[in-house]
Amino acid sequence: MTSNSMLQFGVEIELLIGSRSKNHKSWKSLASELSVRLADAGISNHLNEGNIKSVENYHEWSITHEVTVPMQAGKNLWGLELVSPVFTPEHAWTTDLSTIFKVLKAGFTISPSSNCSTHVHVSTSPPMHAVDLAAIAKSILYFEPAIDTLLPSSRASSYWCQSNHANPALKSLSTAQCFEYIEYCPDVSSIVRTMCLFSAKSAYGRANGYTEDFVHGVYKWDFSGLEVGGIGTLEFRQAPGSRSAEDVATWVELAVCFVAGAMEPSVVLDPQGQVTMDELWWLLSVGVQVTGISELRGVEKLYAQAGKKTRASR
Structure with a gap:
């Protein structure tokens, strides 16, 4: 950033x-x-x-x-x-x-x-450049398995928060190939389309008369607000419903620190590697240093809960 x-x-x-x-x-x-x-x-x-x-x-x-x-x-x-x-x-x-x-x-x-779900919108003023958005897009694809681990399994497969990697532009590509694809995107609009393309042959596409694949906002990370004429935000849609202030604060710090960390030049990802929870924590910690928004206390609880689930499944 x-x-x-x-x-x-x-x-x-x-x-x-x-x-x-x-x-x-x-x-x-x-x-x-x-x-x-x-x-x-x-x-x-x-x-x-x-x-x-x-x-x-x-x-x-x-x-x-x-x-x-x-x-x-x-x-x-x-x-x-x-x-x-x-x-x-x-x-x-x-x-x-x-x-x-x-x-x-x-x-x-x-x-x-x-x-019910909780959505977090993130933006920058002035609006983020394509290079920043590309870095965020790569981090979303790379860290998806780690973020899935922190959230309820129901939010990993919901129609309203589908995997960005599963969209028609990227679904047949490896993570490394996705990175290369994103690097060739010349502007914000092309990154939006790459991350949130939706099939014209889908039930929604047919019902609404689409003849070509189109941008749709039903992904875990919705880029459609960054289109020309949009509200100007990147939306994290994967969080479940919140029933306390602490719940909401957790999803805010996760989304905001993730975006802030992903835009930092010090973050270098190896698309050939396998993501770890420690890497995600490091990225979020970079976001904390940039924003000063929190101490990741809510996210720390998510990590503890994820650890318990992992141990219970062994």
Whole structure:
């Protein structure tokens, strides 16, 4: 990452929640109660019913309707998404998360749901150059097995977070060949297409009338926001739903430190080698030094849990 670049990030928290005090008859009614309670706790926010991705909607927290989290009106449970403003590592973003989850736990029930996930958006100002994005793309492909080890197995194969390596541009290539392919990408747009190409012959492609393969955002790392006219972010989509401030902070530090570390010139990857968890930790540690965003405490817990799973499977 160039010395004059500023790292920015945001988070989307999908939830299936119900009110402890009211039986709401609509999503908007539930969302309005949450909005008032958050405002009373000092969290500036607004309802964004249409999920409009304009700049104005990222000046404060917003509440949107999350259609991928089915409502259970009979149980007073509604799916919604809390979308953060644009943060930099210096912001008191962890304080926001702590306050938000105190409000949620005091006034609402948070139900576990396999439909919920946590998405982290990362960008730089000015926008990252193709050379930085290429370095990130290579790291994503190289470290995928290690990151999979840290996350629930259900998030390694979900339709909504598919492997970037499995897309039509790269699926027949070895990691070394993928690296070479990416190196020949002349600009950001070509890297986006290389990492997020989707088949026109897929059910989605046929249903929407595509005759050529196209860019789609259903991968573990969604590059489509970096297309011309996009929202300007790289999105990490693999994290599961979060039910605490600590959960969200873990996924933020994992994604942000990964991106920051991948852009550093000191990180050199051997595509012929086999990735290790120690290598991933080193990359994340480089990201911590660059951003100062955390001490990787949440990621350290993920490593401990992964170690227990590994020992149990032997």
